[in-house]
Amino acid sequence: MGLKKDFILLTKPYYWVNILLSLSYLLAKKTPGVCAYLFTPKESECELDSRETEILFFLAIVVMIRTRKAGSVTMINYLTSSFIYTKIANLLLWAYADYLYGVVFGVIFTITALVLPEPTYSGPENVTYFRSEFALDDELENDRKVAWIVAFYTVWNPACVNFAPIFSELSAEYCLENLRFGKVDVGRFPGTEKKYHVSDSSLSRQLPTIILFRNGKEVLRRPGADSKGKLQTFFFSKDNIKAAFNLNTLYKECKENGVSSSESSKDK
Structure with missing residues (x-):
């Protein structure tokens, strides 16, 4: 996703409202009139004390670690991955200042989550969703001439959520009748998870996993393991997927084989 598209997305209420919530405590502290009204007229109260600084420092560390694990590579990805942590930090800061402020912020936090859900990708895609335990196996056996690029994911994993629109865009750009894109929710199908060695643990670094199948067999996956079996870090950007x-x-x-493009998404 380009920088221009990121700025267009930022105009949507979900993003700027969450940015304001994420900065709410700092804005209140650094705005003289607001600070004097909410806290005390003392000038010292408009500066961050040691406990507040500790909370913000810890927040910065958590956001950096979690967004890196989520494979966040664009401005929008970084923001969406960090919102939950920044808002929790603000909840703690407001409650630390006054528990009533914490309650009010918590209510606003909850209402905005219900009223303003995160925008989802609504563009074109050519993705086959495998919705049974053996659907992928059957499809691979059905026609070995088809090359499949399959994403193994879970609906709750932030990295999978961030990657979903990228995978959809790639499917719309590259899908042919003999080059197809599929998705499997390994959280729903434990048998598939075990067969293709993709862990859906909350601590797993294998989500998402993308596997290329040719002639019904796996030929490449990302993230992959090195010679010692250690999982290698892979950032799921559009360019990285194209290159890998x-x-x-x-x-x-595939196109030189004379097969026309697939025109619609399918469910299995």
Whole structure:
């Protein structure tokens, strides 16, 4: 997703409201009139004390770690991955200043989460969703001439959520009748999780996992393991996926077989 698209998305209420909530305590502290009204008229009260500084420092560390694990590579990804942590930190800061302020912020926090859900990708896609335990196996056996790029994911994992629109865009750009894109929710199908060695643990670094199948067999996956079996870090950006799976060459090879593009998404 380009920077221009990121700024367009920022105009949506979900983003600017959450940005305001994430900065609410600092804005209140640094705005003289607001600070004097909410806290005390003393000038010292408009400066952060040691406890408030500790909370903000801890927040910065958590956000950096969690967004890195989530594979956040764009401004929007960083924001959406950090909102929950910044808002919890603000809840603690408001409650530390006055428990009533904490209650009010908590109510606002809850209402905005219900009224302003995160915008979801609404563009074109050519993705087959495998909705049974053996659907992927059956499809791979059904026609070995088809190359499949399959995303193994869970609905609750932030990295999977961030990657979903990227995978949809890639499917719309590269899908052919003999080059197809699929998704499997490993949280729903434990058998699939075990067979393809993709852990859905909350501590797992395998979500999402993208596997390329050719002739019904796995030929490449990301993230992959090194020679010692250690999982290698992989950032799921559009360019990284194109490079890792050599999509341009794969697309050209499949297209030269004379097969027309797939026109619609399918459920299995």
